[in-house]
Amino acid sequence: MSQVHELQEVVRKSIASLIVVEPFIGIFAKMTNVYYIEDSPQVAWTDGKSIYLGSMIHEMSPRDIAHVIAHEAIHIILKHAIRSKQILKKHPELVPEQFFQLANYVADAYVHMYLMQTKISPTSYENLVKPSDVKETFGVSIEDKSFEEVMEEILRKSKKIEVSYSGKGSCIGDYKRPKKMVLVNKGTDREDTQDVDEEKIEREINKRLADAYNAAKNADTVPEGIERLINELLKPKVDWRTIIRKDLSGFFGSRHRYSWKRMSKKQPGLVPGRKSIGARGDVLVLVDTSGSIGEEKLQQFIAETFAIAKVAGRDVLVIPWDASAYEPFKIRRNEDVKKVKLKGGGGTVIFPALKLAEKYVKPSTRIVILSDWDIADLNSQDVYSWLYKYRNQIYAVTTDLTPPSFLQFAKISF
Template sequence: MELGRIGEEFQKIKEYLMLRDPTYYFLVMSFPIAYSKEVPKNAYAMFTGNMILVGDRFFQQSLTAENRAAILMHEVLHAYLGHLERARDLMKMGKAEEAMAFNVAADVVINEKLEAGGFEVPWDMLRAGHVGVSRTAALKMSAEELAAKLSGLSRRQLLKLYRQSSRIAEGERQVSNYVTMNPGSEEIRQARDPGEVRRILERKARRIRSYREPGTSPFGHIRHIADVDRPSLDWRRLLRVELEEAVESLRDLRKRWSRTSRKSEWYPSKVGIGPNAVDIYVLLDTSASIDDEKLRRFASEVYGLLRAGASKVFVIPWDARAYEPVELRRPSDIEKIKKGLRGGGGTIPDEAIKYVLTKAQRRSVVVVLSDFELAETAETRKLFSELAARHKLILVSAGRGSVDYPGTFIKIGD
């Protein structure tokens, strides 16, 4: 198999999964995925404990990117549902036929669930009809329940079905000769056994679900902020550069920079663009991953913006959705957000970005305050790109040291 083609096909799979649902993309990309000639010829792929191996059959011309995505999701679900652990235990107890029956049942249950979810499972992978049950019945069963119903099959019938399955009962074979397609996450790579892989995936799935939900804390999702401290960033300097660029196409450039106070270097110089003063939108992350300390630091940066002379600041709190904007015109207005912010749920910036794209009628400065541990949707990157194209975008992180979104990136020091 040519390396170039492997890369091209894998890119198509990634794009398909991201468009279907970022959750699927996140789970598949968590796994080390590699191509190996040691995968059995009659198998599309193989789950080895903490790696997914694909063979030559995975790349045959008759399969589409949608088929290949379904195959990878099939192997991920074996890991997530703990199938390798149970198949291995049956083999260790010398119950080879029961292990094979479980293997077949696990394949049927997963394939039927994938098809019910809209995935295009290859036609020759096991379905409910192969084992004599209806699709409706199979969708209601666990792998164990279906395996118990297969006890009446002859050994010959069972072996025939087993050869058609993904054969997870043999999944812990050691493979040394492979080409990496996806490195996967460090957690999965370092997992000691399939049980640890399953627990890691469960944690990841819970985190994804929480990232995709609005806040659920009591009293209208109120988030309280303690005292506001001195900001970390020199907003006077930042705004001078960013505002000048933001208004470079306007005719009236009457800047009103006053001398900094001799009492304190943090006393504001005045920023103004005459009647064409530029609006500033602050997208303030109030999701559950933002603890009280980060929230306080974000409020300090908003205060710093006002102290730097910004004439109008719109603060939009957001978690998995955008909440009611707060308009600030002077430093004392910081009390409006100190009294409480909505949020506490997931971390999806889409609604907040769409709000700015809808409301900002001219080029403005947009500041995103977040830890950037985002649960991306299929639209997130496109929205960031559109935001950066229409406005001056400043990304201020209290978490990650870098992001691959467009705009000026600044990390607040620890």
């Protein structure tokens, strides 16, 4: 058996062992393309989409190889490569090579922190960055902070990034995929060496993430740390609980009304009892997917939609739109993320979406519109009349421009 065939067998068994002990990470790794590059001196790295193993992998035990694959898989799950590039865009004064070494150092600490919460066997490989290393080196704790918060804190403290990490870790920067590489695990992602579109890559990662999460969730085998990690992807910026409880009391309706004719079972005579008044109205969410909405905003719109469904306590009908209105779909739980297929990328014209929404609007329907509100036909008579007609049923969420003054709205800041 050749060295490559031996490695393919070891990788297959390593991923199988991960699926047994940590199904979510193992399934995600199984869905990920893993390549072997014989002339690379590194152990392993990721470009944010695939996993690459270098020649040093042959010096490691099967247990250590499983740990390495899990390590790189978590880098992809946490989107460290994409998030690092987004941070760098905000700091054009930095030297990319040095910045990516710093980003990798911090990212490795996050991966180690999550791996320690799993049942995956510790590795004997020495060059691992721990959260305590980041604390010792930069005086910054990573616990309870996002990757972006930690990076920004380090950059504020250090006018110049000193690269003195004793070779720990490998860079998660802009890797060019080697020409001479061998596929040792066929995942679900396409083998497209030319695809460097970050938005497409992130959508692909999200789909893989949702599929692996749902498979593991069905078996009730997702660790608490990973559970929080997945939920972080759906974390909303609009406090819908506050909006519903205070600012929009009654906006989404109520399943009950209070009456002194029915005594409270818990505190009889002190507070009124609740009487059921049937199901609440429908919720309709119009999501702007036009070309002016970048991937970060689009992902946030998805998060807001799931938050609305959770707080409203019922199915939410979603209508994606740009210059056209696309087929509606229903969501309710985080597990429904796999249903999310947002078409768009064109111009921003809202009237087709409003016409489609008309089919579903009832007097009890609540309508949420997520957009940057840079809408070409916003001042047209048709659009103005529609929005004004349903103004008491509409709540607008904007990332940029202010919606019409007669609408209730909230602004998301980026």
